[in-house]
Amino acid sequence: MTTAEPVTHGPRARTLRVGGVLALVIALVALIGWLLWPSPPGHLVMHSGTADYIVTVTLDSPRMGDTGIDIELTDRAGRSVDGAVVRVQAVEPRMGYSDAPVTASASGAGRYRAPDVSFMMTGPWDLRVSIVVGGATDQLSVPLWISG
Numbered sequence: 145m146t147t148a149e150p151v152t153h154g155p156r157a158r159t160l161r162v163g164g165v166l167a168l169v170i171a172l173v174a175l176i177g178w179l180l181w182p183s184p185p186g187h188l189v190m191h192s193g194t195a196d197y198i199v200t201v202t203l204d205s206p207r208m209g210d211t212g213i214d215i216e217l218t219d220r221a222g223r224s225v226d227g228a229v230v231r232v233q234a235v236e237p238r239m240g241y242s243d244a245p246v247t248a249s250a251s252g253a254g255r256y257r258a259p260d261v262s263f264m265m266t267g268p269w270d271l272r273v274s275i276v277v278g279g280a281t282d283q284l285s286v287p288l289w290i291s292g
Contacts, residue, residue: 190271194282197225197275201286208266208292215248215256217275224254229276232258237270245274263290 188206192199200216213232217225233245241264248256263269271286 188288190286190288192273192284192286193220194275194284196220196280196282198222199273199275199284199286201271201273203288206288206290208263208290210260210262213246213248213258213261213271214251215258215273217254217256225275225277226250226254227277228256229274230256230258231274231276232261233272233274234261234263235270235272236265237268241265245272266290266292 186205188203190201190203192201196219198218198220202214202216204212204214215230215232217228217230219225227250230248231245232248233242235242243262246258246261248258251257261271267290269288269290271288273284273286275282275284
């Protein structure tokens with residue numbers, strides 16, 4: 145009695161090879177897509193200042209819609225500034241769109257939070273920050289880009 149040897153050149157073998165190569169290509173494309181897929185942006189941290197203050201502005205998300213903004217305020221010597229009135233206003237400079245300024249509430253030593261600042265379209269924006277301490281007012285504008 146003789147035993148049959150496996151057929152390695154028939155149509156079934158070719159179908160198996162094509163299926164295996166196709167599965168490998170699909171897995172490779174899925175891996176590349178997963179690695180290149182844009183992830184949601186994290187916080188955007190920007191540094192600026194005036195003659196009297198160093199200001200760190202942190203956006204929860206630099207995307208279109210409402211976002212929270214944290215302001216850290218120190219004097220030029222690096223000491224936190226408490227008791228300030230901080231207002232934040234987003235202005236779209238090309239069309240002049242803006243909402244009313246949002247007053248940030250104190251959230252710690254030299255820290256202030258504006259919970260809902262609106263960015264209604266993508267593109268360039270100016271974040272205007274007004275700082276009132278005692279009777280003095282300082283203002284600054286921080287440019288940023290909002291994505292979709």
